[in-house]
Amino acid sequence: xxxxxxxxxxxxxxxxxxxxxxxxxxxxxxxxxxxxxxxxxxxxxxxxxxxxxxxxxxxxxxxxxxxxxxxxxxxxxxxxxxxxxxxxxxxxxxxxxxxxxxxxxxxxxxxxxxxxxxxxxxxxxxxxxxxxxxxxxxxxxxxxxxxxxxxxxxxxxxxxxxxxxxxxxxxxxxxxxxxxxxxxxxxxxxxxxxxxxxxxxxxxxxxxxxxxxxxxxxxxxxxxxxxxxxxxxxxxxxxxxxxxxxxxxxxxxxxxxxxxxxxxxxxxxxxxxxxxxxxxxxxxxxxxxxxxxxxxxxxxxxxxxxxxxxxxxxxxxxxxxxxxxxxxxxxxxxxxxxxxxxxxxxxxxxxxxxxxxxxxxxxxxxxxxxxxxxxxxxxxxxxxxxxxxxxxxxxxxxxxxxxxxxxxxxxxxxxxxxxxxxxxxxxxxxxxxxxxxxxxxxxxxxxxxxxxxxxxxxxxxxxxxxxxxxxxxxxxxxxxxxxxxxxxxxxxxxxxxxxxxxxxxxxxxxxxxxxxxxxxxxxxxxxxxxxxxxxxxxxxxxx
Amino acid sequence: xxxxxxxxxxxxxxxxxxxxxxxxxxxxxxxxxxxxxxxxxxxxxxxxxxxxxxxxxxxxxxxxxxxxxxxxxxxxxxxxxxxxxxxxxxxxxxxxxxxxxxxxxxxxxxxxxxxxxxxxxxxxxxxxxxxxxxxxxxxxxxxxxxxxxxxxxxxxxxxxxxxxxxxxxxxxxxxxxxxxxxxxxxxxxxxxxxxxxxxxxxxxxxxxxxxxxxxxxxxxxxxxxxxxxxxxxxxxxxxxxxxxxxxxxxxxxxxxxxxxxxxxxxxxxxxxxxxxxxxxxxxxxxxxxxxxxxxxxxxxxxxxxxxxxxxxxxxxxxxxxxxxxxxxxxxxxxxxxxxxxx
Numbered sequence: 001x002x003x004x005x006x007x008x009x010x011x012x013x014x015x016x017x018x019x020x021x022x023x024x025x026x027x028x029x030x031x032x033x034x035x036x037x038x039x040x041x042x043x044x045x046x047x048x049x050x051x052x053x054x055x056x057x058x059x060x061x062x063x064x065x066x067x068x069x070x071x072x073x074x075x076x077x078x079x080x081x082x083x084x085x086x087x088x089x090x091x092x093x094x095x096x097x098x099x100x101x102x103x104x105x106x107x108x109x110x111x112x113x114x115x116x117x118x119x120x121x122x123x124x125x126x127x128x129x130x131x132x133x134x135x136x137x138x139x140x141x142x143x144x145x146x147x148x149x150x151x152x153x154x155x156x157x158x159x160x161x162x163x164x165x166x167x168x169x170x171x172x173x174x175x176x177x178x179x180x181x182x183x184x185x186x187x188x189x190x191x192x193x194x195x196x197x198x199x200x201x202x203x204x205x206x207x208x209x210x211x212x213x214x215x216x217x218x219x220x221x222x223x224x225x226x227x228x229x230x231x232x233x234x235x236x237x238x239x240x241x242x243x244x245x246x247x248x249x250x251x252x253x254x255x256x257x258x259x260x261x262x263x264x265x266x267x268x269x270x271x272x273x274x275x276x277x278x279x280x281x282x283x284x285x286x287x288x289x290x291x292x293x294x295x296x297x298x299x300x301x302x303x304x305x306x307x308x309x310x311x312x313x314x315x316x317x318x319x320x321x322x323x324x325x326x327x328x329x330x331x332x333x334x335x336x337x338x339x340x341x342x343x344x345x346x347x348x349x350x351x352x353x354x355x356x357x358x359x360x361x362x363x364x365x366x367x368x369x370x371x372x373x374x375x376x377x378x379x380x381x382x383x384x385x386x387x388x389x390x391x392x393x394x395x396x397x398x399x400x401x402x403x404x405x406x407x408x409x410x411x412x413x414x415x416x417x418x419x420x421x422x423x424x425x426x427x428x429x430x431x432x433x434x435x436x437x438x439x440x441x442x443x444x445x446x447x448x449x450x451x452x453x454x455x456x457x458x459x460x461x462x463x464x465x466x467x468x469x470x471x472x473x474x475x476x477x478x479x480x481x482x483x484x485x486x487x488x489x490x491x492x493x494x495x496x497x498x499x500x501x502x503x504x505x506x507x508x509x510x511x512x513x514x515x516x517x518x519x520x521x522x523x524x525x526x527x528x529x530x531x532x533x534x535x536x537x538x539x540x541x542x543x
Numbered sequence: 544x545x546x547x548x549x550x551x552x553x554x555x556x557x558x559x560x561x562x563x564x565x566x567x568x569x570x571x572x573x574x575x576x577x578x579x580x581x582x583x584x585x586x587x588x589x590x591x592x593x594x595x596x597x598x599x600x601x602x603x604x605x606x607x608x609x610x611x612x613x614x615x616x617x618x619x620x621x622x623x624x625x626x627x628x629x630x631x632x633x634x635x636x637x638x639x640x641x642x643x644x645x646x647x648x649x650x651x652x653x654x655x656x657x658x659x660x661x662x663x664x665x666x667x668x669x670x671x672x673x674x675x676x677x678x679x680x681x682x683x684x685x686x687x688x689x690x691x692x693x694x695x696x697x698x699x700x701x702x703x704x705x706x707x708x709x710x711x712x713x714x715x716x717x718x719x720x721x722x723x724x725x726x727x728x729x730x731x732x733x734x735x736x737x738x739x740x741x742x743x744x745x746x747x748x749x750x751x752x753x754x755x756x757x758x759x760x761x762x763x764x765x766x767x768x769x770x771x772x773x774x775x776x777x778x779x780x781x782x783x784x785x786x787x788x789x790x791x792x793x794x795x796x797x798x799x800x801x802x803x804x805x806x807x808x809x810x811x812x813x814x815x816x817x818x819x820x821x822x823x824x825x826x827x828x829x830x831x832x833x834x835x836x837x838x839x840x841x842x843x844x845x846x847x848x849x850x851x852x853x854x855x856x857x858x859x860x861x862x863x864x865x866x867x868x869x870x871x872x873x874x875x876x877x878x879x880x881x882x883x884x885x
Contacts, residue, residue, distance in 0.1 A: 035736075036736045253714050262709070266709060268701045269696070269700035271707050
């Protein structure tokens with residue numbers, strides 16, 4: 001017995017000693033250049049993707065996890081000036097009438113080789129036709145596989161625009177349009193218009209596993225899916241035959257961390273290399289080994305007036321409210337100064353931005369005199385609906401609503417703040433139950449039409465994205481004309497006219513254009529964010 | 544020893560029966576349909592529910608229902624989780640090992656630190672060292688674990704950057720789960736990064752294990768101190784002293800061994816306390832164990848998971864009780880054969 005106890009004690013000493021050595025080694029070998037973490041990037045993302053096919057979604061979280069990692073598009077936006085640049089299509093040609101667009105494909109594009117699919121050929125015209133017919137043709141075998149929902153394409157009326165997609169030869173595809181549409185190329189360059197593998201589709205059909213196409217994705221992108229655990233992680237391996245460049249990482253990992261503070265802690269503790277939507281910007285900027293980046297996003301946060309309801313159907317009342325709101329104070333309080341005051345719905349980085357537009361001056365006397373002109377010298381009571389969630393275009397709608405409440409009190413308008421749970425909120429706003437609403441819009445592509453048509457056209461009063469329920473035929477006419485031409489100077493003129501009408505009628509009051517933020521350790525090199533769409537790890541390396 | 548074993552196994556059996564009775568009654572006590580609560584089939588069609596109802600004897604009296612429930616448990620069927628739609632038993636099998644691992648490491652730390660310090664306090668009884676140790680033990684016992692956990696993250700992960708703050712291992716390492724105990728799985732795996740993974744897992748367990756270990760360690764200090772003081776008062780120590788053994792010899796050869804036996808008797812009791820602390824710690828350190836899962840199930844009103852999780856966790860704690868009883872009996876003849884007693 002005595003010996004046993006002594007043995008135990010000496011064993012315990014050995015174990016303690018070994019542990020101490022282990023801990024010592026850990027400290028040294030973390031710098032070993034051959035270690036796995038030195039060749040991999042961990043991105044702490046904010047949520048789980050709904051699907052692995054961006055065609056079927058609009059959520060930014062899903063786009064981040066799929067579009068630029070797993071797939072490629074025919075064409076893309078140049079990161080320099082947001083012009084359209086070649087991707088899977090090395091060149092394209094648009095006929096003079098704008099109704100036929102021919103794409104010439106690259107011949108060296110390989111699909112992912114994974115545990116579940118072994119491609120036998122490279123990308124060709126069949127894949128392009130397969131990918132787009134899935135969206136366009138309700139008779140297509142994959143059309144209804146994931147619920148037949150293609151929200152982005154439905155919102156731009158893609159199926160009524162495209163008449164037919166034709167295969168000219170193995171590497172040439174022609175889109176025939178019913179009418180010219182100058183935003184068509186931009187729509188094809190968005191994160192939604194990805195190219196799937198037709199061969200994989202046929203294989204799944206043969207096996208009867210069609211639903212797998214959006215769960216076990218096959219694309220041409222820089223990474224391929226290795227493992228997905230909902231709510232926990234997404235593991236990607238590099239695509240060894242990626243056509244654009246050699247992928248520098250050995251592993252890309254999305255660590256799904258929904259809590260803001262959780263992501264911040266992991267960044268500060270060095271467990272994440274990059275985090276999405278960081279909080280505590282000052283804390284991150286303080287640290288020398290961390291980098292806080294901001295990318296101007298194409299978005300606008302606005303106060304929308306329901307122009308169907310009195311007294312907001314009177315444009316003098318709308319203008320009075322616009323003059324009474326102190327925008328610089330809002331930018332300071334809600335965006336911590338990290339946003340620009342919006343003068344129009346178009347952000348200044350867009351080519352359609354009109355320099356001549358000046359912001360409504362903040363002036364209580366002007367606001368009061370406008371109210372008197374409108375016959376409301378004693379003021380009135382109205383509701384502001386404030387959205388319950390955080391978005392990059394509006395970080396805190398409730399605070400914003402409170403600031404506006406205080407501003408409007410000075411001109412005799414009493415404001416009630418209304419808020420519902422997000423899904424209910426969107427449904428009731430789409431039904432027009434609100435008087436005014438704090439919302440916003442993030443553009444999917446740089447074409448200015450992406451602001452005008454969804455926010456203010458007559459058609460979108462029906463689909464529900466025009467929350468001002470404002471329908472002006474003259475305005476509609478102008479934005480239609482602007483789509484029919486490819487001449488950028490003529491389009492600029494049309495959009496300037498359209499903006500002037502919006503300025504005069506003021507169906508909504510633009511408040512801010514904000515930025516999208518992210519933070520990373522300085523070890524991670526390479527561009528991650530562009531003005532549009534999701535995060536992109538294809539050119540990232542680590543040292 | 545045989546009678547001792549039979550008595551303990553009897554106790555184990557009856558306690559488990561009582562636990563299943565409690566967990567069975569929970570399906571009726573939770574809001575909603577008892578059958579849905581028990582099976583977790585929240586989206587089942589009426590036909591499917593009818594089949595389930597006959598499987599669980601729901602048309603018959605409550606005793607038959609309980610019997611059906613017992614036979615389902617005996618077959619390892621605890622129903623489906625209402626949140627994830629996965630079988631509860633498989634979720635528990637993947638999560639429980641992580642909790643066991645954390646608890647065992649914490650227990651080892653608590654004993655390795657607590658017991659020797661307690662002995663020192665007893666040897667230095669009524670001196671400054673004793674008072675200081677007791678004061679620290681009191682302080683350590685009073686610190687709430689969630690506060691300590693956050694503080695540890697703040698200091699060791701964020702300020703100093705020495706240790707990671709979340710998870711069991713860096714997600715980069717792909718370790719095939721075989722036993723569920725991370726360290727064993729790493730040693731079994733054939734990954735080329737095996738040793739990196741082992742070091743990474745070790746650095747991940749240090750903070751949560753130390754946080755869990757603090758409160759039990761202070762209890763072990765007090766237990767070891769009392770035990771050692773009792774032993775030092777006994778006649779055989781006085782006899783050894785009279786024989787002229789040095790103080791060191793007395794402590795090493797006679798006192799430690801007899802005092803340790805008294806401490807081991809309490810390990811089982813402390814283990815329940817330790818697992819409770821581990822559950823809170825798992826939430827703070829995002830440890831993928833059963834405690835975090837159970838707390839999330841409570842948030843999500845996943846009644847089937849709460850029921851199955853509680854049953855599994857309490858059975859496990861009780862099992863550890865019995866095991867420590869056996870260890871104690873093996874080390875101490877007085878416990879297993881009462882007629883040896885004075």
